[in-house]
Amino acid sequence: VRERADRARIDRLLRTIGSRLRRPVQLYLIGGTIVVDRGLRADTFDVGFVVRADDPAAIDEFERLIPILKDELQTNLEPASPADFIPVPSNVLDRAEYVRNYGQFAVYHYDLPTTIISKIARAAERDLADVEALVRSGAVSWDDVESTWREIRDSERGWLRHSRQDVERRLGLMRERLSPPA
Amino acid sequence: MTDADREWDLLASALIDYGVWYVGPHARPRGRAPVGEELFVRLAQSSHARMREAIVLLLLRRPELGPDAQRAIARLEGRVQMQAKHRYCAACALQRMWRTRLIDAVGGHPLIEPAFTDEFELPPFEEDFGLSALLAVSNREEELFGYNAWAGYESMMGHFLGELAVRARAR
Numbered sequence: 395v396r397e398r399a400d401r402a403r404i405d406r407l408l409r410t411i412g413s414r415l416r417r418p419v420q421l422y423l424i425g426g427t428i429v430v431d432r433g434l435r436a437d438t439f440d441v442g443f444v445v446r447a448d449d450p451a452a453i454d455e456f457e458r459l460i461p462i463l464k465d466e467l468q469t470n471l472e473p474a475s476p477a478d479f480i481p482v483p484s485n486v487l488d489r490a491e492y493v494r495n496y497g498q499f500a501v502y503h504y505d506l507p508t509t510i511i512s513k514i515a516r517a518a519e520r521d522l523a524d525v526e527a528l529v530r531s532g533a534v535s536w537d538d539v540e541s542t543w544r545e546i547r548d549s550e551r552g553w554l555r556h557s558r559q560d561v562e563r564r565l566g567l568m569r570e571r572l573s574p575p576a
Numbered sequence: 577m578t579d580a581d582r583e584w585d586l587l588a589s590a591l592i593d594y595g596v597w598y599v600g601p602h603a604r605p606r607g608r609a610p611v612g613e614e615l616f617v618r619l620a621q622s623s624h625a626r627m628r629e630a631i632v633l634l635l636l637r638r639p640e641l642g643p644d645a646q647r648a649i650a651r652l653e654g655r656v657q658m659q660a661k662h663r664y665c666a667a668c669a670l671q672r673m674w675r676t677r678l679i680d681a682v683g684g685h686p687l688i689e690p691a692f693t694d695e696f697e698l699p700p701f702e703e704d705f706g707l708s709a710l711l712a713v714s715n716r717e718e719e720l721f722g723y724n725a726w727a728g729y730e731s732m733m734g735h736f737l738g739e740l741a742v743r744a745r746a747r
Contacts, residue, residue, distance in 0.1 A: 396711060396726055439711070517677050519705035560741055567676070 398437035399469050407469050412496020417452035422490050422504045434527040440472040476512035481552030483545050506534040507542035514564050515556040587627050590615050596633045597739050599626050616648030620660040633736050635667035642689045661692045665713045672706030681740035
């Protein structure tokens, strides 16, 4: 049985991970988890993340911890990345925004323009509402989204779930949705 | 060919006739494919899980068949009826969750008429774009029947929307 994770639950989870890891790890929150962590929506079902560490032993330690914490904290942790669905900029993790750390455990928000494009590509109603919230709150500028789209749209690889044409069309719908009424 | 094979082919053909390419027939079936209420009854009673799941996709593809589905469910009994009711509710929630994608792929359709919400004490289908209702339905299914319904609906929608997108591009 699934439960939602609000900001407090996400923070408790991150704090617990930080307290148990002995090696440096970078965790990149993705998708709806970012929106919840920024206080722009109440909760999410999955805490989505990408993980990176210089030391392979740190990844090993992290991966052993996750199933334990899933049960212990009743939170659904899901490794996932926009790169599993669409092309992303080559240095996408370097563009992530650092948000806080718990000891040697550093937490980032995955690159927001890429996050926006991946949400528009999937285009569930919840995704589209998240995009609107992120853009209208000023967390990300639409110009940066367009700039990132120009970077990735001609990529010949990475269209794993959505085609370039589908994403382009859905971006058009979002441009209309965000433009002020005439 | 067994009776079960023949039934599979008939139901698969009936679904394709309604624009649902979720399962394929092994061969062109002999006999008339069931339609409307009768199709829902036979899908719900199928021994194949994918046919039973296809109730959801048929409603998403052809929401105007909602009243047929409700009449079919009224004819069912026991566990089969209960599972079909859950799938009807799941379709209502999923349609609201994926409204833009569905319109993009197959054009505008009416919303599926809500049903069984009081019986299952579901939150409104409009709440959080249907997510709250789908969570409640999935959790009920998991408690009653033991399977991970949420994961099943996620996987089914990924497959269905992908198939619709491919067919929309081919048009």
